[in-house]
Amino acid sequence: MRRALVVIDVQNEYFTGDLPIAHPPREESLAAVLTAMDTAREHGVPVVVVRHTSPASSPLFGSGGHGWELREEVAGRPYDHLVDKATASAFAGTDLGGWLEERGVDTLTVAGYMTQNCDESTARDAFHRGLAVEFLSDATGTVALATPAGSLSARQVHEHVLVVMASNFAAVATTAEWAAAVRAGEPLPRPSIWASTRQEAAARA
Template sequence: MSANPRRALVVIDVQNEYVSGDLPIEFPPIETSLANVGRAMDAARAAGVPVVVVQNVAPADSPLFARGSVGAELHPVVASRERDHYVEKSLPSAFTGTDLKAWLAERGIDTLTVAGYMTHNCDASTVFEATHAGLAVEFLVDATGSVPYANEVGTASAEDIHRAFSVVMHTRFAAVVTTDAWLAAVKAGVPLARDNIYASNQRARANRVPA
């Protein structure tokens, strides 16, 4: 973790599909996360932190994010703001099949701040890959979000998924913080710390209520 982090804000897949389309974000409330995405982008611009906008595009016959569809378009909160780099992707991680890693390396970026959607899919994939690439990672917990799932394995609410992935990421992969905490860290030019697996597990075991 760098004492003077060289950050880049990566805004992942803030597209109409998640707001007014067929995959609406449910937790945190979409109004909250969209507002915080905008705040983060504005603060990054003011602080000289480069902003990368990522857009997921699927084949034209896909039920979600179909190329050329309204759902695949960037939401106005992101589309109306300036960016330093644009990445189009078709797989969850913003690194896979893109120039993102090289672009960050060319600029000496050592800390990646992740906002956008979805917490458990494209965000998590990007966070994991960034960690494996040796980058420090920050995850803006209230500028991201999840949807609920139900399949043959079981069901999970959007809140449960968002919380579980956020807890897991903070144990090893990213400093999971609010947008307000991140804004303060950017202003101060200081890093944000994640937790670790051992300490997180020890706390959970200590807090367990005996049967």
């Protein structure tokens, strides 16, 4: 097993800009991201930092602006590769897939923002590329959503994504659980769509 940690879009926009992360509380999720980065560094797990980049005139993540810049705590830590992306998935239009393949990575750990957007998109793409995926529940986060289809609190959005990820696409774990697995050199338990539907099937029986 060869892991890599991908730290997605931990940028000022989510802290002091127009998209402040609401759940988990952004300072708590940031602390978990930093713990994951430190753990990865200590145990030889390569770290990829991803930065969302929009045109300079964009109101969100405008290239060169303060909101576009990485949080200083992330920027100040060592990492192995920087990916600039323009869409939700860190794989789309970037060299991430090739970079991971060249290093023999077969397991991708997802941290950063936002849970249902760039995190979930990257996790699903990784899954469909044949990678095992790990999704850190406390090192990710999001905002409340209101659309023509309805509205959800940030906590509801976050928790709904974790349930779906854990049903098939990713092993969902806290940063502490993941760090213990890294130290032991062990994989996290893999998700099972069969097992995740058993409770519902039993209720219908």
